[in-house]
Amino acid sequence: MGRASSSAPPSEVGGPLSFHSGGRPPRGHGPSLRTVSTGPPANEMSGSRADARRMVVSRCNHLGAVAELVEWPEVSPEQEIRLAALMRRAQAGDEDAYAVLLTECAVLARRFARTRAGDAPWLDDVVQTTLVSIDRARHTFDADRALGPWFYAIVRRRVVDMQRQTARLTRHEVAMDRPPDLPFPPVVSASDAIDLDRVRQALALLPPRQRDIVEAIQLRDEPTRAIAARLAMTQSAVKVAAHRGYRGLRRMLGDGTADRVREDAREKTPSCKQNS
Amino acid sequence: MQTELLIARLARQAGPVRVNPPLNTVCTHWLLVSVVSVAAGLWYYGLRRDVAAQLASAEFLARALVTTLVAVFAARHALRWGVPGLEPDRRRRYVPELALVTWACLLMAPLVGVAMLDRIAAVRWHPACAWQLAAVAVLPASWLCWQLRRAAPYELLWTSAQAALASAAVGALAVQWICGLNAPAHQLVWHLAPLLAVTAVLALAGRLLLRHH
Numbered sequence: 409m410g411r412a413s414s415s416a417p418p419s420e421v422g423g424p425l426s427f428h429s430g431g432r433p434p435r436g437h438g439p440s441l442r443t444v445s446t447g448p449p450a451n452e453m454s455g456s457r458a459d460a461r462r463m464v465v466s467r468c469n470h471l472g473a474v475a476e477l478v479e480w481p482e483v484s485p486e487q488e489i490r491l492a493a494l495m496r497r498a499q500a501g502d503e504d505a506y507a508v509l510l511t512e513c514a515v516l517a518r519r520f521a522r523t524r525a526g527d528a529p530w531l532d533d534v535v536q537t538t539l540v541s542i543d544r545a546r547h548t549f550d551a552d553r554a555l556g557p558w559f560y561a562i563v564r565r566r567v568v569d570m571q572r573q574t575a576r577l578t579r580h581e582v583a584m585d586r587p588p589d590l591p592f593p594p595v596v597s598a599s600d601a602i603d604l605d606r607v608r609q610a611l612a613l614l615p616p617r618q619r620d621i622v623e624a625i626q627l628r629d630e631p632t633r634a635i636a637a638r639l640a641m642t643q644s645a646v647k648v649a650a651h652r653g654y655r656g657l658r659r660m661l662g663d664g665t666a667d668r669v670r671e672d673a674r675e676k677t678p679s680c681k682q683n684s
Numbered sequence: 685m686q687t688e689l690l691i692a693r694l695a696r697q698a699g700p701v702r703v704n705p706p707l708n709t710v711c712t713h714w715l716l717v718s719v720v721s722v723a724a725g726l727w728y729y730g731l732r733r734d735v736a737a738q739l740a741s742a743e744f745l746a747r748a749l750v751t752t753l754v755a756v757f758a759a760r761h762a763l764r765w766g767v768p769g770l771e772p773d774r775r776r777r778y779v780p781e782l783a784l785v786t787w788a789c790l791l792m793a794p795l796v797g798v799a800m801l802d803r804i805a806a807v808r809w810h811p812a813c814a815w816q817l818a819a820v821a822v823l824p825a826s827w828l829c830w831q832l833r834r835a836a837p838y839e840l841l842w843t844s845a846q847a848a849l850a851s852a853a854v855g856a857l858a859v860q861w862i863c864g865l866n867a868p869a870h871q872l873v874w875h876l877a878p879l880l881a882v883t884a885v886l887a888l889a890g891r892l893l894l895r896h897h
Contacts, residue, residue, distance in 0.1 A: 553769075558768050
């Protein structure tokens with residue numbers, strides 16, 4: 409389990425701690441990461457802080473995983489305990505606790521990413537992907553363990569992924585001061601060329617169910633599954649009805665307008681095996 | 685999207701989650717599944733006839749022990765790779781592979797210096813061992829894959845390779861108790877090589893199956 413065999417009491421865990429347990433000291437420029445050490449004796453610290461520190465150290469010693477504390481940079485033991493408690497509440501479904509936890513994790517993730525990559529333009533992306541990853545991996549956090557290694561393993565992975573992605577892009581892309589000249593004038597989109605009044609009139613003439621489906625797909629961007637559920641139909645039936653609606657529109661409009669509507673529809677609806 | 689909006693959305697959608705059991709529990713369950721799979725394989729294909737004699741053979745026991753260690757270490761590593769922050773450190777990362785190399789050395793040691801290639805080339809065609817290995821590996825591999833999909837692995841290929849190695853090693857262990865051929869060359873060609881092949885195939889398949897993260 410990666411839990412070292414050491415089980416020294418908290419008072420014996422003094423002195424500098426080293427990075428191990430799968431991690432390595434954070435690299436990169438920026439502020440150096442402050443590791444959590446046991447520091448001064450507990451009786452020299454303020455009461456609550458000493459108690460909190462003692463609790464974390466005790467827990468980590470119990471697990472034989474003092475190194476887990478070390479990978480929790482720039483975070484006090486009190487914060488560690490508080491965040492772990494928030495995570496436990498979040499695992500139980502407490503939305504408020506989860507929001508607070510994510511907010512604090514966003515700050516920590518941004519700080520960590522900045523120490524790794526400086527003021528890179530993708531810090532926000534890293535923070536957001538980290539939050540999504542935390543959300544997806546929430547159930548893997550073991551309440552008996554420290555939150556720090558779990559959290560920083562995710563952030564570290566996201567930073568590395570982003571650095572790799574950036575490196576890959578910069579290898580193939582060239583930054584330019586202004587966009588390149590277009591060889592031809594911009595094309596007017598098909599939607600711009602549609603006579604919307606005529607389409608609306610034609611829509612009004614469709615059977616109610618077909619009109620409802622076409623409007624749901626084209627105007628309200630409803631997914632086919634939702635439409636099918638709402639109208640108590642199968643998805644295939646919805647697609648067939650939609651294509652019949654497009655065919656009716658084409659017949660009523662009598663020109664290329666409906667074809668353009670259908671082109672738009674092809675982009676919005678999944679492929680249907682039945683030809684209209 | 686702004687980070688604040690994302691946080692609000694994630695918090696709004698948050699429901700209670702079923703926390704994954706501790707790693708030791710999952711490992712124990714996998715061991716039970718593997719034992720069941722091996723037992724089913726032995727029941728279906730039949731125990732080798734000279735089991736009693738082999739149980740007194742140090743060589744056989746050493747091979748079985750090393751194969752078991754490969755399976756256990758690899759499964760444990762795979763499950764650890766599935767939990768952020770629990771990844772094996774660099775010193776222990778290659779323990780399963782080290783055990784695998786030890787097994788290969790045990791098989792190759794009797795062949796060294798005695799026309800090794802000739803003896804390997806003279807091995808009779810015996811694909812049953814490979815099929816049996818793959819068949820026994822299916823259940824542990826499926827169970828590990830299911831567990832890893834519930835976890836959050838980030839090194840997909842490495843995680844699935846460890847899981848595949850663990851499962852194939854379970855298959856190889858079962859085949860050692862099924863196959864009555866003790867020749868090292870046979871075991872090298874029809875036990876170790878299929879293990880590597882099954883590992884490679886399962887690793888690639890597992891990578892695809894774990895990709896949803």
